[in-house]
Amino acid sequence: MSLRPFLWLPLLLVCTAPRAAELTVSAAASLSEAFGAIASGYQHAYPQTRVMLNVGASGLLLQQVARGAPVDVLAVADRQTMDQAERLDLLLPGSRAEFAKNTLVLVVPASTQRVIHDLSDLLGADFRRVAIGNPDAVPAGRYAQDALRAAGLWPRLQDRLVGTQNVRQALAYATRGEVEAAFVYRSDVHQADERVSVALEVALEPLPVYPIAILRNSNKLEQARRFLAYVRSPAGQALLQRQGFVTPTEARP
Amino acid sequence: MSPLWSTFGLSLRVAGCATLLALLLGVGFGYLLARGRFPGRDLLDTLLTLPMVMPPTVLGYYLLVLLGQQGWLGGWLDQQFGIRLIFTWQGAALAAAVVAFPLVFKPARAAFEAVDAQLEQAGRMLGLGELAIFLRVTLPLAWRGILAGMLLAFARALGEFGATLMVAGSIPGRTQTLSVAIYEAVQAGQDGLANALVLATSLLCVAVLLLAGRLAPGYLR
Numbered sequence A: 001m002s003l004r005p006f007l008w009l010p011l012l013l014v015c016t017a018p019r020a021a022e023l024t025v026s027a028a029a030s031l032s033e034a035f036g037a038i039a040s041g042y043q044h045a046y047p048q049t050r051v052m053l054n055v056g057a058s059g060l061l062l063q064q065v066a067r068g069a070p071v072d073v074l075a076v077a078d079r080q081t082m083d084q085a086e087r088l089d090l091l092l093p094g095s096r097a098e099f100a101k102n103t104l105v106l107v108v109p110a111s112t113q114r115v116i117h118d119l120s121d122l123l124g125a126d127f128r129r130v131a132i133g134n135p136d137a138v139p140a141g142r143y144a145q146d147a148l149r150a151a152g153l154w155p156r157l158q159d160r161l162v163g164t165q166n167v168r169q170a171l172a173y174a175t176r177g178e179v180e181a182a183f184v185y186r187s188d189v190h191q192a193d194e195r196v197s198v199a200l201e202v203a204l205e206p207l208p209v210y211p212i213a214i215l216r217n218s219n220k221l222e223q224a225r226r227f228l229a230y231v232r233s234p235a236g237q238a239l240l241q242r243q244g245f246v247t248p249t250e251a252r253p
Numbered sequence B: 001m002s003p004l005w006s007t008f009g010l011s012l013r014v015a016g017c018a019t020l021l022a023l024l025l026g027v028g029f030g031y032l033l034a035r036g037r038f039p040g041r042d043l044l045d046t047l048l049t050l051p052m053v054m055p056p057t058v059l060g061y062y063l064l065v066l067l068g069q070q071g072w073l074g075g076w077l078d079q080q081f082g083i084r085l086i087f088t089w090q091g092a093a094l095a096a097a098v099v100a101f102p103l104v105f106k107p108a109r110a111a112f113e114a115v116d117a118q119l120e121q122a123g124r125m126l127g128l129g130e131l132a133i134f135l136r137v138t139l140p141l142a143w144r145g146i147l148a149g150m151l152l153a154f155a156r157a158l159g160e161f162g163a164t165l166m167v168a169g170s171i172p173g174r175t176q177t178l179s180v181a182i183y184e185a186v187q188a189g190q191d192g193l194a195n196a197l198v199l200a201t202s203l204l205c206v207a208v209l210l211l212a213g214r215l216a217p218g219y220l221r
Helices: A009-016 A029-045 A058-066 A079-087 A119-123 A139-150 A154-160 A167-175 A186-192 A221-232 A234-242 B002-035 B041-053 B056-067 B072-081 B089-114 B117-125 B130-159 B162-168 B178-187 B191-215
Strands: A021-028 A049-056 A073-075 A097-101 A104-109 A130-133 A161-164 A181-185 A196-201 A209-214
Touching (some): A021 A058, A049 A058, A058 B178, A073 A221, A079 A139, A130 A167, A139 A154, A181 A186, B002 B130, B056 B072, B056 B162, B089 B130, B117 B130
Parallel strands (some): A130 A181
Antiparallel strands (some): A073 A209, A097 A209
């Protein structure tokens, strides 16, 4: 008997395979690895739930949700993005919390070993290109813009700034040596295998902080609540710290 | 309004240069493969067609690895001439040219193959040199097909996104083409700007296709 008429059967299987409950989590690009670890930790603790991780610039994640993407949990890299989500009435009231802090740093390709004492050193002839997340959508870029504006450097550096789609793209450009410096988070540096070195810690007040919330349209509230609790639990915080994040001291409701 | 126009102008410049580059290479390789008989011809044809089916991000990555500071070509260009292609509009044009190249190359090859060899033979009998035969007999006869491919290549170059973004980044006014600007605008929630850019791009593409239908009737159906 020829098998040919049945060759399409596996396709059917793929399309109709029964799935565990899927929890869709949209997380800022800088959280990629940390939330990957948290997702597997969570799945280990609650095997009946599968976590689908959607990673991107916080601004992009917000736009996706605002346009009706079926997302259950949103974790972004700044209060401003979460405030916008709140204003658009996208969040489940009372679910918002802050779970991590980070530091903005200026990295240089490790091979160049350039020294930076303060931000104005970027005006030097050595720095032909500086990568920065597009401030319209990338919180790391927005923090960097704030710092550069405060130092009066923003207009003068325009010619050198290369905007990126998310903070990891800025890191990648520095890793490849395509830019002489890049604004990224300290936690991102963990991913670069020592191909970049931190040249300067950018002083910011307050420090970049990561809010998380359940979305109003989620139909998996129970799993979503458990996920938020896991992120803020000692186990979740340990995973974040391993990636270079800092636990926020004061718990904001 | 001014950033919109500069984005528009930059896109036209990038797509124009990319089309020119694709045209020269596409006609050259099209002729070579239509007329040449050499080992590895089919393999070369496959390699040259590859950009048509390969994801632009793959092409972008190849270009980034090749032209980047650590790439052998990019490093050499920088050291010898101080030329950096990454994050420049020339880099964007190169990326778009690679993506658009098969759209010229394929129709050019087919058009050259369709040229009646007897006509070229007649030119030869009348004492024309090989270059003259190519320029005055073969190329005019194949021109319609090449033109159709060229216009498609222009439209494709105009819409290039993946490879361009990887090679040229997104620097407003310098490397941010229409497609990249649209992506940025949507990402930042600037719907008004996105609408304007999308409308401009759509109109431009319709114009290119109409022009192609007018200049090379029959080739795009």
